[in-house]
Structures are given as C-alpha cells and as structure tokens.
Amino acid sequence: MSKFDKEQILRTSGVNVLKCMRCGKCSATCPSYDEMEYHPHQFVYMVEKGEIDKLMQSPSIYKCLSCYACVERCPRGVEPAKVVEAVRLQVIRQQGMNHLTPDDIPALLDEDLPQQAIVTAMRKYSK
Amino acid sequence: MQRIGVFVCWCGSNIAATVDVNAVSEALAHEPGVVFSTNYQYMCSESGQNLIKDAIKEHQLTGVVICSCSPRMHEATFRKTVAAAGLNSYMLEIANIREQCSWIHKDKAEATEKAIILGRAAIAKVQLNAPLTPGTSPVTKRALVIGGGIAGIQTALDIADAGFEVDIVEKQPTIGGKMTQIDKTFPTLDCAACILTPKMVDCAQNEKINIFAYSEVEEVKGFVGSFTVKIKKKARYVDPVKCTGCGECTEKCPMKKIPNEFNLGLDTRRAIYIPFAQAVPKVATIDPDHCNMLKNGKCGLCAKVCSAGAIDYKQKDEIVEREYGAIVVATGYNPIKLDDYDEYAYAQSKDVVSSLEFERLTNAAGPTGGTLLRPSDGKHPHTIVFVQCVGSRCSNEGKGKSYCSKICCMYTAKHAMLTREKYPDTDVYVFYIDVRSPGKNYDEFYRRAVEEYGVHYIKGMVGKVVPRSDGKLLVQASDLLANEQLHIEADMVVLAAAIEPDKSARPLATMLTASMDTNDFFTEAHAKLRPVESPTAGIFLSGACQGPKDIPDTVAQAGAAASKVIGLLAKDKLTGNPCIAHPDEWMCNGCSSCEKVCPYGAISYVDKEFRMPDRTTAIRRVAVVNEAVCQGCGACTVACPSGAMDLKGFSNSQIMAEVDALCKM
C-alpha cells in the first residue's frame, strides 16, 4: 500500500526526490517552518523512504503556504512544495473531502493574514 | 591476399561477461583471409602481447585484427606489439567490442552477434591496409605558457630549469594571478605572498623566461612541434624599459575614484597604476578608459612627474609573432558572479561579501590594512556567517554549477579560524552541506577550527539574508541536526562562491582546437592516465583551467605539465601521423578543389612531366601534399571531383569495405 502511495506521490508531483542533496535550504527559506511538524526537507526525505502515511496524517500539509520559496531556492531543482501539494491531494482523493471548504475561508480572515495565504487557500481548497 | 590473425580479448569479464568470446573467435576464423583466430583473457598484458607476437611469426601473418577495448585506449600499445614482431605497425585494426559493444548491451546473443559483425568490418578493412611509414617534423625548442598565475609560473620555472626557453603570456599588467590576492594558505597558514613573490621574481630574473605581461594570444597556427602564435602586447602607454616602478605617477594622477580590481572594487586606484607593490614586471600602466589625457588630451601630469621619461601617450598595441614547440594552457579560474543571488542580498548589502573579497579585507595590503572591518560602516563585526556551496553542486538547469568547487570547504575553515584567532570576541557560524576535506592534513585543519577555535559548524543551508535598517543582517537558516530554523543577527555574511573557468578560456580553446567539457574546463587526453595533456597534440594543461584545484594540486599539476613539455622539447624530431592525404597523379587534373578546403595549406601544385600511353610526354599540373603539414583530416578527399585524392589508413576502399561488412548480415 505504502509503495503504491509513494509512486502516486512521485507521479502527481512530478518530483524526483532522489535529486535532493540534503542541504536544507528549503527549510531554511520556509516562512511557516515553526508551524510545521514535518519541514520541507523532511517531506522530501520521507517520500523517498516511503513514509507517506505519516505525512498524510500530519497537519503540516495544511500549514504549507504554497509560497514556492523552497521551489525557487532549491539548488538542485527538487521542488519540495510540489511534494507537499501532492501529499495533500492524495489525502483529499482518499478521503473524498477537504480540510476546509472555500466557504469557510471568509470567516477565518483577519488583518494579519498575508494576501498570499488567502489566494493560495482559495486555490487549494477549491479543488 | 593477406594472411590475417584475429585476437579476441576477454578483458577479464568486461567483454567476456556479455560477449561469447569463443563464438566470436570461431566465427571470425572462417572469414576470408583469416588464417589464425584465438581469444585470451587480457590481450594487453605481457603474455597477451607475446601471444600476438608468436602468432605473427608462426603463421607469417601480414595483417592483425584485435577485438578489444577502444582503439583510443590501446591502439598505440598494440601497434608497438606488431612492430616488435616485425610487422608494419599500420597493418593492425582494432574492433571496439568493449566500449561500443559489451558495456552497452545486456543481451549476450545480441552483443555476440554485434561483436562478430564489428570483427568482420575490421577484417575487411585490414585486407586493404598497406604498410605506412610516418614522416618526421622538427621541434621548435621553446614553450608558450598562457596565463601567469601560480600554475603558469611553476610550469615556466620547471621548463626553464631544464634549459628550454619559455614565454609567459599574461593578460593582467602583472603575473601572479589569484594567489596574489589571497592572504594566507591552508592548511599551513603561511602567507601567500611570502611563498609566491619569490617565484615571481625568479621568473623575471630567469634568462630563459620571457614575460609578456598585459598581453593576449591573438592567433595560433601550426601543430605540435611548430606552432606559430601571434601575441598582442596591449598598449600600457608606459615604456616598460624606462619605467623604474617608483610609483611617483600613481600618487600624482588626479583621477582617483577608479575601482581597484586588485582589491575587487573594495577601494580605489588612479588612472595610472601598479596593481600592487610586488608586481612583476613592476611597471606602471595607464587605464585608457579613465585617463583624461588619453580620452580628452588634457592633463599629462604623469608625464611631467616621471623623471625617467617613461610615459608615452602615443604607444600602440603591438603584435609579436613567435614560434613554439609546445603550448601550456594555465588560464585559471574566477569566482562566479553573485548578483543573481537575491536571497543572500549580495547586491543589496555591502556587508555580504564573497570569500575572495573577505580575503582582501583581512590582508595587510588590502583596503583596510588587514583589520577586519565591515565595508558599509567600517565597524568591527561581532557575528559573521559563512555560507558554503553558493552556486556549487546545483542542478544543471539552475543558475549555479553542477560540480563541487573543491576549495571552498578549506578556505572557509581558514577564514573562520583566522577570524576567531584575531578577534576572539567574534561569533563565527559556518553553514555547510558536507565538509569535504580530503587532503593531507586537511581534515585535521577543519577539526582544529571546530575544536580549538570554537567555530560553530552547523549542518544546513542559509535560506535568506535580509539587511535591516539598523545595519544588521538577519540570517534565516536551517539547522538540520537540531531540526530547527535559526534566525541569526549577523554583522557580515561571507559567501563561498563557486569557481568557474576564466572567460578567456573558451575562445582560446577554439584557437587551439583543444576540447572543453560542458562547464568550459579543458578536457584532458585521458581522465586517469593522461591528466595534463589535451587530446590535441602539443597542448598541455596546468592548474584550474582543467578543473577546480587548490594550490598544492595546482603546483603538482604544473610540474607534471612541465615534465611533459620537457619530454617533447627534448626530442629533435617528432614522428608524424602517417595517415595523410596523397593524390593519384594520374587521376589528378589540377583543378585546385582540394587546395581550397585544406585548413593547413598543405596542398600545392607542380607541373610535372608524364610519359603518356602513346609514348608522347605531356606536362600536367598535379597536386602535391606536404607530408609534414598535412594532419590527415580528409577534407580534400571528398572535395576532389576526380577521386584522385585519398587518405592513407582511411582510404575510400577501406571505408567502403567496412560499410559493406556492416551491412552484410
């Protein structure tokens, strides 16, 4: 089951996790690092090890802002955010539901929320 | 009909694992002309070579086919073997059944079938081989070294030491290269200038060495043993013979605000300048882009103060043509431009510097006189963050380089250590991916930085550097082992920039017809066995132009390149390549088609008297190939409309026979 999940993640994300040289620049650049249980570099490594279930159960997948800073900065072109996105999609597909619906979003808005978070939230939760 | 012997090599299991060598030697034994066929474990070993020699004698072989590794590997070896058995060394053909068969195919039946076909093609070719004798060409007993850094200096000194003349061409006003800008050297921490400048002086004083500083190579013609090179001596606007290097002019020049290249723009110089105190040759140079006299014809102050009368505003670039037997490339490296690295704020903050800039900031002859001060406000930094692998080890698609720049781990350890030694109140952080310290006393050196000097080595990368309005640099980084994100308020950030070959290397490679890899490093003739020679005969490689290198490696390679050059120059004559063009005079109609395509000007025409079949004589114009000049490319053979021109060793009939053999299956 787990192996199937790993292949699924690799296919939906289009990411080659083996390109990672474990420098940690993705996590160094991540603005929501402190919010996350598993950090971007761990996402990549855990997918490589096939620990998809742990990732799918972690709230970290909803903490990713999809700001793509890690994708932009990765020296090896690994694109960690796409892995996070793929794991989240996997959860949605298996559970048939999202963490939030788009209608919930307006109620959550406050002054401190960055613009980018609102845009990416709409994008993520309307799928 | 030739009497051909076929020898199939197993290459241990390299060939035998995927090619059925018995089947190959059995199948080839039935080919026309083959009188002997066998296989053996290692044909290139002494017993393998003896097997070939004995078979040649025993079976009176006139042609030999060896099915083995690439001819680029062992053709020379086997040519000697057949020659030792009394056969002409060009009666040999090699079928490449390792690199182009056994190593790329997995299916044994398929690989065996291909090996047999390749063997057949070689047999078909050797049927048409004729004995060839190489011509000889003279050797000019002088070498050219392009680049006057530590690599070029060491190569030149070693060649001169053997008694040969050497010219060094250096594009900067002084020799010395990058090493002059370095403060101390790892792992011994001796001062770079103290070990380099005596060598520079040796070069200047050695009567066998001729330095063309502030000069560039314009054109290269010829081939191994006799290259003709045009060197452009750029106008300095100062007579190098009269100039005493007193420096009076450099103090009086009113153009003061020109960025000083030697200090990487961290301070300024005048329009007339001597790069640094120990420059060789110690001659002033006028920068024509900034000199008011050269630009507008107003000023002339330097000419007034020069007591030697050395200033010459009318000096022009001069082209010198020289002959050489060998050329050594020592063009070196440069750190990459960091302007694209916005996340590190290199272009935004003066306090984010490259490692080479940091080197100048700690050097006694540098802009701060050796006191480490922040470039922005001249204050002493209390927290310094070093970032490794900036632009190294990147994916091919991105802005960085795919290779490891090799020297950064060690110089960063050196910088961190020296900073802690001089300023114990400074916190020093080094962010690393891996610490690569393979070298004599290198790992011990790095450990000393950690254990004795208390440098904080953190495994992880810096994600971004944000300059704050109070002058601090906010560094956000990951600490992978602690699994946390760090936020450090730093005073300075030092980036270990990747190194790349000098920009002048690519056009130079084209001039020399020397090959380069995709990163513009020069390729060596063999990665392991011929590391200091270019595949182009007579071109040698020294230092970082071949790949990233530290000083000990560079000096070692420079000496190796010198010994190869000495070996070449010690010869009075070179044996040429006998595979050259030759015309069939009866078929040649003197049309000049071949002359036009020859890149070497090896073809000329003579009027020759022929006795015709009807017993009359006729004078006809026919092509003549200069055997010493022809390199055997074969361009003329295809251009010839009558088919008179052919190439020895790769004749039309030989290649046709190979085509036929490959298509017959």
Added chain:
Amino acid sequence: MQDVKTFKPKIVAFCCNWCSYAGADLAGTNRLNYPADVKIIRVPCSCRVNPMFILRAFQRGADGVILCGCHPGDCHYTTGNYYARRRMTLLFSMLDYLGIEKERTRVEWVSAAEGAKFAQTMNEFVEAVTKLGENKRLEDLRCKK
C-alpha cells in the same frame, strides 16, 4: 512487409575520431544503453565522410545512416565539420528527392564529453528508423545474399 516489432534496422554511424567516437566510448564507460543495431565506423573527421559512403550503405541495405562530428567551432581540424554539414545538407535533400525519408539520415554534433547525448541520439534515431521499417528504395538486391 516485415513485422515492426521484430524488425531490426541496420544503422551505420560515422563518428569522427576526436569528439563523437570518444563520446561513444564515454557512453560505453558510463554503461549507457543504446540498441545493438548501431554499428560505428571511425573516421578521422566528419569531413572525411564521402557522400559515396552513405549511398553505398543504402545500396547495401542499411536502413539509416547517421554522421556524428565535433560541435561547430570545436573541430579538431578547425573547419572539417562545416564542410561535412554543407555536404550532408545537399546529399540529404537529394536522398529525400529519391524517396529516402529524411528520418533515415541525420547529422549530429556530439563532443567527447557527451556520452549521454550520444546514447540518447542513437536511441532516438533507431526508434525513428524502426518506425519507417526497411529501406528498399536504394537497396541493390544483387547485394543480398
């Protein structure tokens, strides 16, 4: 018509000694697979390849011919590959006129450092030729055994 699946094309590759032959060797050293249908003939320079050789190959039943040389500007003999490029442009357009599909002929620049490119080029070329099937247009049936 032969079955496309079992059809094994005959491919002749002319490789210059300095770049492409070395590139082919590098493909071998790095164990990069390409079909065994490709057989290489070593020539000193791509400019040594006479159009006659290519015609001969097709006459003898080759299904595809590829010529590999140094990258433009990097020729060991300075200008050889430029001559090769011009000659092959003319030859290939003539072959096209004769009904030899353009996919059966190709010129490719492969440097000594490009083992991966060599293998990839050969894989693509063999695939393209395999799709076209056997070459019968120029084949001289007398050459068949």
